[in-house]
Amino acid sequence: MMKTYLLTPGPTPIPESVNAVLSQxxxxxxxxxxxxxxxxxxxxxxxxxxxxxxxxxLTCSGTGAMTAAVANLFNPGDQIITINAGKFGERxxxxxxxxxxxxxxxxxxxxxTLALPVLKQAIQAHPGAKAIxxxxxxxxxxxxxxxxxICTAARQASMLSVCDAITALGVFDLPxxxxxxxxxxxxxxxxxxxxPGLAMLALSDRAWEAVEKATLPRxxxxxxxxxxxxxxxxxxxxxxxxxxxxxxxxxxxMREEGLQNVFKRHDRLARATRAAVQALGLELFSExxxxxxxxxxxxxxxxxxxxxPKTMRDTFGAVIAGGQDELEGKIFxxxxxxxxxxxxxxxxxxxxxxTLGKLGHPVRFGTGVGAALQILAEENR
Amino acid sequence: MMKTYLLTPGPTPIPESVNAVLSQxxxxxxxxxxxxxxxxxxxxxxxxxxxxxxxxxLTCSGTGAMTAAVANLFNPGDQIITINAGKFGERxxxxxxxxxxxxxxxxxxxxxTLALPVLKQAIQAHPGAKAIxxxxxxxxxxxxxxxxxICTAARQASMLSVCDAITALGVFDLPxxxxxxxxxxxxxxxxxxxxPGLAMLALSDRAWEAVEKATLPRxxxxxxxxxxxxxxxxxxxxxxxxxxxxxxxxxxxMREEGLQNVFKRHDRLARATRAAVQALGLELFSExxxxxxxxxxxxxxxxxxxxxPKTMRDTFGAVIAGGQDELEGKIFxxxxxxxxxxxxxxxxxxxxxxTLGKLGHPVRFGTGVGAALQILAEENR
Numbered sequence: 001m002m003k004t005y006l007l008t009p010g011p012t013p014i015p016e017s018v019n020a021v022l023s024q025x026x027x028x029x030x031x032x033x034x035x036x037x038x039x040x041x042x043x044x045x046x047x048x049x050x051x052x053x054x055x056x057x058l059t060c061s062g063t064g065a066m067t068a069a070v071a072n073l074f075n076p077g078d079q080i081i082t083i084n085a086g087k088f089g090e091r092x093x094x095x096x097x098x099x100x101x102x103x104x105x106x107x108x109x110x111x112x113t114l115a116l117p118v119l120k121q122a123i124q125a126h127p128g129a130k131a132i133x134x135x136x137x138x139x140x141x142x143x144x145x146x147x148x149x150i151c152t153a154a155r156q157a158s159m160l161s162v163c164d165a166i167t168a169l170g171v172f173d174l175p176x177x178x179x180x181x182x183x184x185x186x187x188x189x190x191x192x193x194x195x196p197g198l199a200m201l202a203l204s205d206r207a208w209e210a211v212e213k214a215t216l217p218r219x220x221x222x223x224x225x226x227x228x229x230x231x232x233x234x235x236x237x238x239x240x241x242x243x244x245x246x247x248x249x250x251x252x253x254m255r256e257e258g259l260q261n262v263f264k265r266h267d268r269l270a271r272a273t274r275a276a277v278q279a280l281g282l283e284l285f286s287e288x289x290x291x292x293x294x295x296x297x298x299x300x301x302x303x304x305x306x307x308x309p310k311t312m313r314d315t316f317g318a319v320i321a322g323g324q325d326e327l328e329g330k331i332f333x334x335x336x337x338x339x340x341x342x343x344x345x346x347x348x349x350x351x352x353x354x355t356l357g358k359l360g361h362p363v364r365f366g367t368g369v370g371a372a373l374q375i376l377a378e379e380n381r
Numbered sequence: 382m383m384k385t386y387l388l389t390p391g392p393t394p395i396p397e398s399v400n401a402v403l404s405q406x407x408x409x410x411x412x413x414x415x416x417x418x419x420x421x422x423x424x425x426x427x428x429x430x431x432x433x434x435x436x437x438x439l440t441c442s443g444t445g446a447m448t449a450a451v452a453n454l455f456n457p458g459d460q461i462i463t464i465n466a467g468k469f470g471e472r473x474x475x476x477x478x479x480x481x482x483x484x485x486x487x488x489x490x491x492x493x494t495l496a497l498p499v500l501k502q503a504i505q506a507h508p509g510a511k512a513i514x515x516x517x518x519x520x521x522x523x524x525x526x527x528x529x530x531i532c533t534a535a536r537q538a539s540m541l542s543v544c545d546a547i548t549a550l551g552v553f554d555l556p557x558x559x560x561x562x563x564x565x566x567x568x569x570x571x572x573x574x575x576x577p578g579l580a581m582l583a584l585s586d587r588a589w590e591a592v593e594k595a596t597l598p599r600x601x602x603x604x605x606x607x608x609x610x611x612x613x614x615x616x617x618x619x620x621x622x623x624x625x626x627x628x629x630x631x632x633x634x635m636r637e638e639g640l641q642n643v644f645k646r647h648d649r650l651a652r653a654t655r656a657a658v659q660a661l662g663l664e665l666f667s668e669x670x671x672x673x674x675x676x677x678x679x680x681x682x683x684x685x686x687x688x689x690p691k692t693m694r695d696t697f698g699a700v701i702a703g704g705q706d707e708l709e710g711k712i713f714x715x716x717x718x719x720x721x722x723x724x725x726x727x728x729x730x731x732x733x734x735x736t737l738g739k740l741g742h743p744v745r746f747g748t749g750v751g752a753a754l755q756i757l758a759e760e761n762r
Contacts (some may be wrong), residue, residue, distance in 0.1 A: 010750060011407045011622060022623065023404030026392045027575050028700050058442050059578055061618040067601035099598040160602045176421065189619065195407050197440055197621030216598065217480040220448035221442060237442040238570065240578030240621060241392060319409050 004317040007348045008074050009139050009167050009293040011189040011196055012338030014246075018194055021249045028288040029241050035233040037248050042164050042233070044251030045200055048192075048259065049184055050175035053202045056226045059240045061189035062166040065097050065199030068185055068221035069131075071161055071304035073210045079129045081122050081159070083114055083150070087324050088164060091132040099216055104129060109293070110141050110327060113288035116149055116332065123157045130210070131160035131182070136168035142295030142333055143286040144172075148179045153162065156179050160207055166190055166199075171337045173265050182207040193253070193339045194246040194329075198239075205228075218369035269336040269345050272375040276349040277334075279371030280363065285331045292337045293321070299328055301361045305329035306334055311355045318351035342376050385698040390520050390548050390674040392577055393719030394571040395627075399575055402630045403557075403623055416614040418629050422640075423614070423634030426581055429640065430565055431556035434583045437607045440621045443547040443568035446580030448476050449602035450543055450564055451514075454591045456744045457481035457694060460510045462503050462540070464495055464531070468521035468705050469545060473514040480597055491522050491708060492676070494669035497530055497538030504538045511591070512541035512563075523676030523706050523714055524667040525553075530559045536561050539697055541588055547571055552647050552718045553672040554559070559574050563588040571673075572643075574634070575627040576722045628695035638748065648718040649670050650726050653756040657730040658715075661737065661744065665711045673718045681740045686710035692736045699732035723757050 006013045014022075027034055045055040058065055064174045070092075082092040096103035104126050104187065108114060114134075123129070132154045136147045141190040147163060154161035160182040165174055165241065167182065169192030176184045180205070188198035203211065211223050225236040253274050254262055273294045274284060285295035296307030306329045309322040323331040349368040357363045387394045395403075409413055426436040439446055451473075457459065459482045463473040465656035466489040477484035485507050489495060492640060495515075504510070513535045517528045528544060541563040546555055550565065552573030557565045563585040570577035584592065584604065592604050600606075608615040635643055651672045656678045666676035677687030687710045690703040704712040715729050730749040736742045 006407065008409050010619065011409060014407050019404045019406065023400045026387065026395050026398065026570075028387060028389050028392060029577075031694070031700065063618040063619070064441065064601040070600075071598070095600045098600040148486070187619075189407075189622075195621060195623035196410075196619045197467060197624065217452070219451075219479040220445040224478070238568075238577045239442070240576060241625075242576035243621070245576065246560065277450045302433075313412070317510040345389065346532070361398065 002317045004319060005344070005347050007320045007335050007336045007344065009316055009321055009333060009335040010187065012193060012335065014195065015193055015250065015253060017253070018246050018249045023243070026241060027245070028294050030234065033373065037183055037245055038233045041244060041247050041251060041257045044255060048170050048254065049176045049202050051202050053204065054082070054174070054227055054230050055200055055202045056223060056225070056230070057239060058199045058201070058221065059197060059245065060199050061196055062185065062199050063091065064163070064221070065185045065187070065201050066091065066098060067187060068165060068218070068223070069201065070099050070101070071181070071216045071218040071221055072223045073207065073214055074130060074163070075100065076099055077102060079104060079126055081126060081129045081132045082120070083132065083134035083145065084108060085112070085114065085135065085141060085145060086110060086138040088135050088138055092164070094135070094311040111143065111285045111287060113143050114145050115149070115288070116146065116153070119153055123159070127157065129159055130164050132161040134164070136163050136165040136174055137171065137290040137292045139167045139290070139293055140327065141286055142290045142293045144288045144290040147174060150191070151179050151181050154187065160210060167292045167299050170262065171361065172263050176202060184221070186246065188243055191338050192247060193250040194243055197243045198247065199222065216313055244271065266337050268376070268379050269270045269340060270294065272345050272372040273334055273336050273349070275375050276345070276368035280353065280368040293333050293335045295331045295333045298332065299361055300360050305332070307359055308332045308355055311358055312351050315358065316351040316354055318348060320348065330381070345372050345376070383520055383698045386725070386728050387717050388538055388699055388701045388725065389715040390702055390714060391496050393716065393721070395576065396631065396634055396635070398429065399627050399630045407556060408642070415622070415654060418626055419516070422625055422629050422632060424637060429551050429635065430583050432583050433509045434556045434557070434585065435608055435610070435611050436581055436583045437604060438616055438620060438625065439582070439602065439607070440578060440618065441507045441576055441578045441580050442626050443471065443566065444603070446566045446568070446582050447472065447545055448564060449599070449604070450582065451480050451482070452474045452542070452570055452597045452599040452602055454541065454564070454595055455480065455482055455511065455589065456596045458483060460485060460507055462507060462510045464500070464513065464514045464515035464664070465489060465497065466493070466516065466522060466524055466525065466526060467519040469490060469516050471521055473545070479513070492524065492666045492668060493637065494524050495526050497534070498525065498530065500534055504534060504540070508538070512539055513659050514543040515545065517544050517546040517555055517574040518552065518672070518673045518675055520548045521708065522667055523671045523674045525669045525671040528562070532560050532562050538563065541591060547719070548673045550647045551643065552592070553644050557583060557692055561585070569624055569628065572719050573628060574580065574631040575624055578624045579628065595723040627680045647718050649756065649760045650721055652674065653753040654717050655727050655755040656756050657726070657749035660753060661734065661735060674714050676714045676717045679713065683740050684715070687735055688740055689713045693732050693741055696739065697735055699729060699731040701729065726753050726757070
């Protein structure tokens with residue numbers, strides 16, 4: 001038997017009480033019982049989104065919600081600005097192309113974050129662009145983007161801000177209404193600590209105006225149908241019922257901890273992880289490390305960087321993420337959000353130390369864990 | 382405490398062993414462990430679809446897969462024939478309209494089935510139509526449509542047959558390859574006995590040719606991306622992992638019973654249900670009753686037909702479906718597929734007898750149940 005530990009940026013581990021809910025008998029979704037659950041879930045989502053707006057619940061992955069946002073907001077030929085700081089930013093561009101828009105892409109070197117003058121230049125050069133589409137946390141490179149500043153710039157230019165916060169919402173502070181975020185998108189298998197299958201998103205009044213005017217074809221993902229269904233505390237189509245019921249429980253856990261405490265916990269775990277890998281002499285990949293996931297550059301001593309996640313998983317049972325696409329073998333990524341506590345960090349770093357040792361990288365065992373513990377000890381819990 | 386019994390045509394009840402699987406810790410979907418499960422699921426789905434073609438697994442509801450089929454197969458302005466024998470047939474027309482197609486709708490009176498001459502007439506009148514879109518089982522009226530004949534007519538006219546078999550596949554025989562069905566669509570919360578959140582579909586070579594040529598915008602639902610991912614035993618986007626793992630278990634149960642035995646069981650339960658309601662002096666709503674669900678006309682003695690499903694649920698704990706839209710209050714529907722056995726039928730009929738009695742309809746208790754038992758006793762299990 002090898003005991004396994006899930007340390008990936010989605011799916012994230014599922015709390016025991018949520019797993020218990022998932023094994024309950026299924027209920028029907030057009031019943032007073034389900035509507036009551038749905039109402040509680042809606043209220044919980046609004047508090048995490050920090051919004052007064054409706055939060056739509058779609059049965060799909062995060063990419064489904066990104067696609068839905070494009071299909072609902074725009075018209076063929078519309079110009080938009082996409083910020084590509086990695087694989088998920090690139091996805092905005094690809095979706096926009098698939099739907100016949102004219103994306104202007106700001107391409108950022110992997111591991112770098114957005115410099116605001118670059119955005120302002122793009123806005124000036126393309127004053128007719130309808131929206132700026134970006135990630136709050138670019139998971140592929142472990143980079144956090146300046147969401148508030150991007151939204152402010154969008155607002156000043158009368159553009160919509162469309163924020164993929166799939167690995168950001170519930171991880172760190174993203175107050176939708178206060179920061180004037182027009183579209184805020186997230187997914188179930190991230191900070192919400194339930195299995196994949198649901199995406200949740202909310203729209204500002206300005207975004208709803210665009211939805212009403214948009215002409216791209218949509219049916220399953222039609223936000224107008226979802227908003228209409230919300231009036232009856234329902235979804236337009238049969239939802240992933242068991243996941244909605246699980247979400248009720250995970251939102252209860254988040255409420256119990258308190259949203260600000262959730263953010264503090266994630267920040268603390270992120271800093272402990274960064275301290276640990278740096279104490280091991282490794283280099284952070286991102287110049288603006290995300291609170292959700294720490295990307296680490298593979299050291300030069302290890303020729304085949306893909307062996308790091310593979311050895312961690314196959315030899316030590318710790319499932320982490322490698323690099324994707326052109327970053328495969330060049331970085332690995334340690335996640336620290338969702339149902340994650342101090343000893344998930346020490347587990348991940350312990351497995352990393354053993355892995356580095358096994359792969360011939362010089363390690364004094366305990367150096368990384370010690371540095372993590374130092375941060376964890378300093379902080380009031 | 383009121384013990385509840387789920388007797389709806391989706392979600393259908395979930396077997397205990399499947400519920401147990403749903404409470405297992407989540408696994409990551411880009412791992413050898415998940416790929417192994419995925420391969421077994423793929424093989425199981427092929428045997429239920431009775432096809433050699435790839436079966437795509439999408440994370441969405443059945444309506445999502447219907448939308449995806451339209452977006453992947455057609456071009457704006459394409460003419461298609463839709464068969465509207467109820468709410469779900471009407472949905473084909475609506476999706477086609479939303480995507481800028483020109484649907485020619487064959488409208489069938491509620492409760493009636495398709496007369497083949499009517500279809501042949503429509504085909505003759507619209508020889509340029511690209512496809513015929515229909516339901517194998519129209520759940521809103523409890524009507525079964527002649528799938529094989531429709532597919533043959535489509536083939537002869539060089540049109541694609543696009544079959545919504547969401548409440549049909551795994552309920553009764555629908556051999557995709559043998560009947561030359563071009564697109565066959567189903568959903569997880571029906572005969573597959575797992576929660577909603579997955580839709581599965583397969584395409585003929587002809588349908589794949591249409592997919593390659595189609596120009597409608599698609600990204601999340603792009604079948605080409607899904608087929609490419611299948612080569613690696615993966616989905617294009619993060620799937621509803623827990624539901625895929627649950628599907629492995631429910632497919633194991635179906636394999637253990639044997640597909641032909643599954644069909645026989647459903648047929649036997651459908652006939653017992655029909656016999657029971659007729660013995661109670663009630664009238665079947667459909668002239669071609671579906672093996673999946675029996676629609677029953679509300680008797681004239683009961684002024685407010687909505688009280689039948691409401692009383693069954695709130696007083697007796699038996700959750701059945703009422704009529705939808707214009708059929709609300711006019712029919713009610715008893716489901717008998719999925720994880721359903723003899724005593725789910727006697728439970729449903731018992732609850733119906735008590736409900737009729739409570740609502741003032743004359744009932745000699747046991748008449749319906751007796752008729753059901755008569756059928757169940759005659760049949761070899």
